[in-house]
Amino acid sequence: MPAADPTETDRLAAALGAGEPIDDAVSLVVATSGTTGIPKGAMHTPATLSASAAATESFLGGPGGWLLALPPHHIAGLQVMLRSLRAGHTPVIIDVAGGFDPADLIAGIDAMSGPHRYTSLVPTQLIKTLDDPSATAALREVDAVLVGGAATPALLQQRAIDAGIPIVRTYGMSETCGGCVYDGVALDGVRIRLADPNPDGIGRVVLSGPVVALGYRNLPDHPAFTTPGEYRTDDLGRLDDAGVLSIVGRADEAISTGGLTVVPQVVEAVILSDPTVAECAVLGLPDERLGERVVAVVVAASGAVVTTERVRAVAAEQLDRTAVPREVFVVDELPRRGPGKVDRAALRRTLS
Structure with missing residues (x-):
């Protein structure tokens, strides 16, 4: 539960039946990152959590100590602690209740122990770190930085690589014990398939294996868990010939404009190829005609000036005119839900 937010704690406790009987196999109920409707709680067992920690250790090169720089009531932060404790190390904790200060990484990393040192960040934290030379130098010394919670833009990934930071892009969710696909590759025991792929090879991502939750708390017949050990996501993805997964967008966020479908994440990736843009969210707003x-909400890169004309021009160079944002809003920061996802519902309410 988010200890600093009693209102949300009460909401989750009531919706997820805290204190009520539960299957003896379940050792963890962790809320998903959504903010609308009834909260869903993914139910995990010692077996699912152990499988996830073991698979992460195997991918990264062995057990080690971890630095917690994420809220611990979300699956990514909780997993940081569990992995560290499983390896026999007390996790080093940065208090992010009042926000993330990249300068805290310096002392935090210095206090870490273990044959390997790891941490996990969301893209917005990585952006702030790269804007701080001392924090960047400190982060360069760890063995791996898992980056997840939201998509990592290509330019941000390249900035981190150029700075010598050993990042690993992760994909996963509360329902899969957090990240279960690293740099597009499924972790040990995890299987990826695409349901109903279209002629371009794009389909709904379905994940299975020992890391998948038993289901949702108090939602026994949810369609995402129709098959035991398998989780049907809302993400659209593509697998290349080597089995490497690329996420294209989300089935539930597609924009229907003028009778055509636009996937927001495709437009965002193009806009984020412009170095003047640090963050971007694309969404659809009601239109009579x-x-x-299609509208875009952007945050300027540090020291840069971003304009509506430039954003539209960058989009028009690579996209069909249907996908070019008709409006561009420049903001200081994007609203977030969970540890790092853009809160599109909040943006839509504000802009509407």
């Missing part, structure tokens, strides 16, 4: 119109 088109049904929905």
Whole structure:
């Protein structure tokens, strides 16, 4: 539970039946990152959590100590602690209740122990770290930095690589014990398949294996868990010939404009190829003529000036005109839900 937010704690406790009987196999109920509707709680067992920790250790090169720089009531932060404790190390903790200060990484990393040192960040934290030379130098000394919670833009990934930071892009969710696909490759025991792929090879991502939750608390017949040991995501992805997964977007966030479908994440990736843009969210707003119109909300890169004209021009160079944002809003920061995902519902309410 988020200890600093009693209102949310009460909401989750009531919705997820805290204190009520539960299957003896379940050792953890962790809320998903969504903010609308009834909260869902993924139910995990010692077996699912152990499988996840073991698979992470195997991928990274062995057990080690971990630095916690994420809220511990979300699966990514909780897993940081569990992995460290499983390896026999007390996790070093940065208090992020009041926000993330990259300067805290310096002392935190210095206090870490273990044959290997690891941490986990969301993309917004990585951006702030790269803007701080001392924090960047400290982060360069760890053995791996897992980056997840939201997609890592290509330019941000390259900035981190150029700075010598050993990042690993992760994909996963509360329902899979957090990240279960690293740099597009499934961890040990995890299997990826695409349901109903289209002619371009894009389909709904389905994950299975020992890391998958038993299901949702108090939602026994949810369609995401129709098959035991398998989780049907809302993400759309593509597998290359080597089995490497690329996430294209989300099935539930597609924009229908003028009778055509636009995937927001495709537009975001193009806009984020412009070095003046640090963060971007694309969404559809109601439109009498088109049904929905495509709009972009962007955050300027440090020291850069971003303009509506430039964003639209960058999009027009690579995308069909239907996908080019009709409006561009420049903001200081994007609203977030969970540890790092953009809260599109909050953006839509604000802009509407």
